[in-house]
Amino acid sequence: MTTQSEAALEEGLIKTLIENSYERVVIKEEENLRENFRRQLEKHNRRELELNGRTGFTDAEFDRILLHLEGGTRFEKAKKLRDLYTLQTDDGKNIWVEFLNTKKWCQNEFQVANQITVEGRKKCRYDVTILINGLPLVQIELKKRGVELKQAYNQVFNVIIRPRFMDYSIIFRYSLSLME
Numbered sequence: 001m002t003t004q005s006e007a008a009l010e011e012g013l014i015k016t017l018i019e020n021s022y023e024r025v026v027i028k029e030e031e032n033l034r035e036n037f038r039r040q041l042e043k044h045n046r047r048e049l050e051l052n053g054r055t056g057f058t059d060a061e062f063d064r065i066l067l068h069l070e071g072g073t074r075f076e077k078a079k080k081l082r083d084l085y086t087l088q089t090d091d092g093k094n095i096w097v098e099f100l101n102t103k104k105w106c107q108n109e110f111q112v113a114n115q116i117t118v119e120g121r122k123k124c125r126y127d128v129t130i131l132i133n134g135l136p137l138v139q140i141e142l143k144k145r146g147v148e149l150k151q152a153y154n155q156v157f158n159v160i161i162r163p164r165f166m167d168y169s170i171i172f173r174y175s176l177s178l179m180e
Contacts, residue, residue, distance in 0.1 A: 009142045010114055010127055017112045017130070025131070027113040033136065038062050040109050040134030045097055058090050065097060081135070100133060108132050 004012075018024055027033050042049065042056045049055060057065065068085055069077075085097040101107045111131040118124050130138035 006127065006142050013128055013140070013142070014112055014114060017110075022110045022112045022130070025111045025113050027116050027129075029116075030118050033116065033118075036111075036131070037134035040111070040131070041065070041097070041099070044099075044101075044109060044133045045095075048095055048097070052089070052093055052095055054089075054095075057087075060090055061087060064088075099135065109134070 014024060025036060027036055038057065049057075064087060065085065068087075069080060072080065081099045082102055085099070087095045087097050089095055109132070111134070113129045113131065113136075114127060116126050116129050116136070118126075126136075126139045127142045128140040129136045130140070
């Protein structure tokens with residue numbers, strides 16, 4: 001029996017996700033991740049922004065959104081993603097920012113990326129990442145047939161979780177807190 005390489009597994013998974021309406025995005029580093037999150041959040045909140053005569057967030061407003069997402073236990077983070085966030089805009093208005101549509105989940109934006117590299121205390125590269133509204137919420141570590149599942153598990157926990165993830169971007173901390 002021939003075994004499939006991890007690269008072939010990766011491409012097969014991505015192909016399947018694209019066939020199921022995921023958008024493939026190229027994100028190589030943390031700055032690309034941040035830019036993608038901002039675009040997707042603006043797209044997801046387009047209606048609210050348009051009601052307020054806007055097309056997007058200013059840099060300062062986006063920084064306040066990131067500050068709102070910072071910190072908290074995994075339960076507090078999950079609540080932040082479910083709840084609306086009241087953003088006070090630079091001109092003093094309030095805009096309701098939605099991170100995830102929990103009532104009509106199919107109205108969220110689903111994306112898939114591969115080989116995203118983030119640097120904290122250690123440099124980590126994720127095989128496949130699933131993003132919802134620009135947030136990388138699912139990391140998938142692929143292993144070819146014949147490799148024990150425990151090896152993938154140990155790789156994720158020894159490289160990502162054990163050294164802690166506080167020096168990773170705020171955006172990546174959401175998926176990592178789910179694995180604690």
